[in-house]
Amino acid sequence: MSGRLVGLGIGPGDPDLITLKAYRLLQEADVVAYPAPEAGESLARKLVAPHLPGGQAEMAIRMPMSVQRFPAQEIYDRAAGEISAHLGAGRTVAVLCEGDPFFYGSFMYLFGRMAERHPVEVVPGVSSLTACSAVLGAPLAARNDVLSVIPAPLAAEELKRQLATTDAAALIKLGRHFAKVRQVLDELGLTQHARYVERATMDAQRILPLAEVDDTAVPYFSMILLHARGEAWRV
Amino acid sequence: MSGRLVGLGIGPGDPDLITLKAYRLLQEADVVAYPAPEAGESLARKLVAPHLPGGQAEMAIRMPMSVQRFPAQEIYDRAAGEISAHLGAGRTVAVLCEGDPFFYGSFMYLFGRMAERHPVEVVPGVSSLTACSAVLGAPLAARNDVLSVIPAPLAAEELKRQLATTDAAALIKLGRHFAKVRQVLDELGLTQHARYVERATMDAQRILPLAEVDDTAVPYFSMILLHARGEAWRV
Numbered sequence: 001m002s003g004r005l006v007g008l009g010i011g012p013g014d015p016d017l018i019t020l021k022a023y024r025l026l027q028e029a030d031v032v033a034y035p036a037p038e039a040g041e042s043l044a045r046k047l048v049a050p051h052l053p054g055g056q057a058e059m060a061i062r063m064p065m066s067v068q069r070f071p072a073q074e075i076y077d078r079a080a081g082e083i084s085a086h087l088g089a090g091r092t093v094a095v096l097c098e099g100d101p102f103f104y105g106s107f108m109y110l111f112g113r114m115a116e117r118h119p120v121e122v123v124p125g126v127s128s129l130t131a132c133s134a135v136l137g138a139p140l141a142a143r144n145d146v147l148s149v150i151p152a153p154l155a156a157e158e159l160k161r162q163l164a165t166t167d168a169a170a171l172i173k174l175g176r177h178f179a180k181v182r183q184v185l186d187e188l189g190l191t192q193h194a195r196y197v198e199r200a201t202m203d204a205q206r207i208l209p210l211a212e213v214d215d216t217a218v219p220y221f222s223m224i225l226l227h228a229r230g231e232a233w234r235v
Numbered sequence: 236m237s238g239r240l241v242g243l244g245i246g247p248g249d250p251d252l253i254t255l256k257a258y259r260l261l262q263e264a265d266v267v268a269y270p271a272p273e274a275g276e277s278l279a280r281k282l283v284a285p286h287l288p289g290g291q292a293e294m295a296i297r298m299p300m301s302v303q304r305f306p307a308q309e310i311y312d313r314a315a316g317e318i319s320a321h322l323g324a325g326r327t328v329a330v331l332c333e334g335d336p337f338f339y340g341s342f343m344y345l346f347g348r349m350a351e352r353h354p355v356e357v358v359p360g361v362s363s364l365t366a367c368s369a370v371l372g373a374p375l376a377a378r379n380d381v382l383s384v385i386p387a388p389l390a391a392e393e394l395k396r397q398l399a400t401t402d403a404a405a406l407i408k409l410g411r412h413f414a415k416v417r418q419v420l421d422e423l424g425l426t427q428h429a430r431y432v433e434r435a436t437m438d439a440q441r442i443l444p445l446a447e448v449d450d451t452a453v454p455y456f457s458m459i460l461l462h463a464r465g466e467a468w469r470v
Contacts, residue, residue, distance in 0.1 A: 020252070020253055129338075143386070145339075
């Protein structure tokens with residue numbers, strides 16, 4: 001009798017933004033697994049720490065900071081093997097996923113390895129997309145707006161092409177690509193409509209005007225939201 | 236001393252997909268407000284019914300089914316006036332929002348009327364976007380994918396233009412536009428990568444192949460997800 005694998009969306013940062021369902025499944029799991037850096041603390045585990053009942057087995061899936069495709073494949077293969085062994089022994093394994101498991105999350109790589117052979121449940125979570133919108137007080141999109149989620153590592157020309165064909169946008173994965181994005185927005189005349197936030201809903205949350213962001217110190221957990229009309233919420 | 240207005244994301248349907256934070260604020264609110272049809276039951280209120288402690292004042296914001304811009308303006312103006320009166324009396328008002336308040340939600344129209352004069356908190360929720368992805372077992376987007384949320388009421392040519400410039404898409408607000416969308420996907424050769432779900436996470440949830448959907452009976456709460464590469468989750 002196989003155990004069950006559960007991908008738990010734990011929300012964007014604030015521990016209280018976990019769902020009742022994920023909270024319950026977290027408490028019931030035999031094994032709690034989570035992504036972690038090569039050394040040191042897992043952010044995902046830290047975010048749910050207030051909710052852990054204690055006494056559960058834990059499994060850190062450690063990933064080098066600068067990740068190449070092939071080491072990542074090996075790491076996911078190995079993690080899938082470990083999880084399979086737990087499932088084979090009838091244990092329920094909960095994998096913690098920051099935000100939502102399927103919104104640019106690494107859980108999908110485990111899912112792709114496990115879903116054909118084991119029962120897998122995915123519990124959706126509050127994504128960074130809506131969390132950033134909430135703390136910025138900036139509605140994402142309304143009526144027949146097209147909303148595009150655009151990763152900042154794309155080339156400047158591609159960013160411009162994407163921004164030209166959408167009504168509203170979320171620019172994600174800013175990190176070291178921030179300076180490029182700020183220049184693109186400036187060239188398109190969109191700076192006045194853009195809002196920047198880092199670590200939304202976490203204790204260290206910061207909201208800054210684009211001009212005041214230090215482009216050498218932009219974290220991965222940051223986002224720019226913009227709406228071409230400036231305000232989405234006028235009826 | 237003004238009371239507080241709270242826009243509560245209550246999640247996509249399953250009552251257990253509300254966050255701990257929204258659950259707590261719901262229980263503490265003096266007044267619970269929610270959108271409702273012109274006559275009959277409010278879906279938002281129904282979804283949180285298991286969590287209502289009882290004894291709270293309630294306020295239905297009733298909207299005609301086929302809504303024109305001007306009646307909608309009047310209805311939001313009137314609701315904002317009622318809510319302002321509660322806040323002026325020091326009461327906390329929680330407005331229930333299906334999914335997330337700022338993801339194509341009508342709460343933004345109240346927010347636009349209230350935020351400059353009153354304290355307003357927005358509590359993000361699990362959106363239909365990630366809920367549909369979870370129940371379909373279909374990751375939304377990975378790595379540097381562009382993900383576009385595209386409302387189905389747009390013209391066929393605009394739908395084609397949007398689909399041609401994105402990696403992954405969520406087609407929302409299908410309703411009576413389903414037949415047009417299905418034909419567009421067919422013409423673009425994308426049907427094999429498209430997945431359809433209605434009422435995700437609700438008791439009446441249905442997942443169907445596109446070809447089997449009755450295009451005369453597609454509900455508003457339905458979505459098509461697709462990824463141009465077919466599978467987002469291969470490392």
